[in-house]
Amino acid sequence: MNKTTIIKQAFQVNINFNLIFTSHLFEIDNPILVDLFSDNANTKSNAIVVIDDGVTKAHPQLKASIINYFKAHNASINLQGDILEIPGGEQAKNSEAHIKTILKSVNNFGIDRHSYVIAIGGGAVLDAVGFAAAIAHRGVRLIRIPTTVLSQNDSGIGVKNGINYFGKKNFVGTFSAPYAVINDDTFLSTLDDRDWRSGISEAIKVALIKDRVFFEWIEANAIALNNRDQDVMNTLIHRCAKMHMQHIQNSGDAFEQGSSRPLDFGHWAAHKLEQLSNYSIRHGEAVAIGIALDSTYSYLRGYLTEDSLTRILNCILNSGFDLTHSHLNDKVINGLNEFREHLGGKLTIMLLKALGTGFEVHDMDETMVLKAIDLLNTYNQD
Known part of the structure; x- marks a missing residue:
C-alpha cells in the first residue's frame, strides 16, 4: 500500500x-x-x-x-x-x-x-x-x-x-x-487633448466605486479638467493614484488570484471596444464608454437612480468624452466571454448601486446590455 x-x-x-x-x-x-x-x-x-x-x-x-x-x-x-x-x-x-x-x-x-x-x-x-x-x-x-x-x-x-x-x-x-x-x-x-483627457476616466471609475466625495469633486471640476487646468489635474492625479495604491495594498489580492476586479469597472466593454476599433480609440476613451455602459445597465436593472445616472453621464460628457462609438454594438457583448476567460472562468462584473458604491455581479443580461447601448446611442445632455 x-x-x-x-x-x-x-x-x-x-x-x-x-x-x-x-x-x-x-x-x-x-x-x-x-x-x-x-x-x-x-x-x-x-x-x-x-x-x-x-x-x-x-x-x-x-x-x-x-x-x-x-x-x-x-x-x-x-x-x-x-x-x-x-x-x-x-x-x-x-x-x-x-x-x-x-x-x-x-x-x-x-x-x-x-x-x-x-x-x-x-x-x-x-x-x-x-x-x-x-x-x-x-x-x-x-x-x-x-x-x-x-x-x-x-x-x-x-x-x-x-x-x-x-x-x-x-x-x-x-x-x-x-x-x-x-x-x-x-x-x-x-500631451494632445485626447491623451490629456484620457486618464480622467480612470479617476471617474475609482471615484464611482469607492468615493462619492471624490466623484463630486470631479463632477464640479470636469470642465476645468477638460480645459487643461494643470493645478486641478495634479490634484486629480494625486488623489486617484493614492486610491489605486491603497486598493492594491488593502485588497489582499494584489496579484489577482481571485475573480474580483473592482478596478476593472467599465473595462470588459472597454477592452473589446479597443480591439474592435483596431486600437484607434484610446484606452481612457474606451473606459469612459465602458463606465457609461455599466452605469446605464445598473440603472436599467434598478440598482441606480435615474438622477445618479444622469450625473454620471453628464460628468463624462463635461470631461470631454463621448458616450458611444461606431463599434458600440452587439459585437461588444463578446467581450463578456473574453473577460470571463481573463478572470479565470468566473465572470465578475462591478456595477453601481449609488454614487461611490460599487457591488459585484456574476452574470449580465445580454438583452439588457443591448438596451443600455441603445440608450447611450440616443442620450442627449440637458
Missing part, C-alpha cells in the same frame, strides 16, 4: 516601492533619481533607458538631458548603450519584437538584478518594458516614469505588465512591482 506524504509550503513576499511626485526630473540638480541609485548600495550600478518615441518627439531635448544627467552623476550609476526608443500606444504591446530588443540590450550591457531598466512613456510602453524587465533574469529593477495622465494616476503605479497576444488585450504578462514610480508633471504639458 502506497503511503502519501504532503509537505505544505507557505510564505509571504514583502513588496515596497515609492510613488514620487516631482517636476523637471532630469535637471541635474534634481536629486530624485540619484538618491534612488544611491540607495542601492555598495557598488556602482548599470542602467538602460527605454523611451516612448512619442515622448521624444514632444520633448526633443529629453535624450540629451538624460545623458547629461547620468554624466553628472556617474559616481552612482552608469548609463549603458544608446537610449532605446519604441513606438508609443498599443503598437508597443502588439509586437514581441520590442520585447526582444529590450532583452537584447539587457543581455549586451550586463543588466543584472541589481541594475535598472528605466521606462519612460505612456501606459502601453510601461506595460511592455515592464514585461521585458520582469522576465529578464526573472526580474531586474524597473523604474517607471509615466508621461500621461492615465499612466500617472492608474496603469503606471500598479504591479501588472504585459503585451497583447492572439488579438487579446494583455494575454501575456506578469505581476511584478516596480522599484519606484516617478510622476513628473512637466511631461503632461505636451
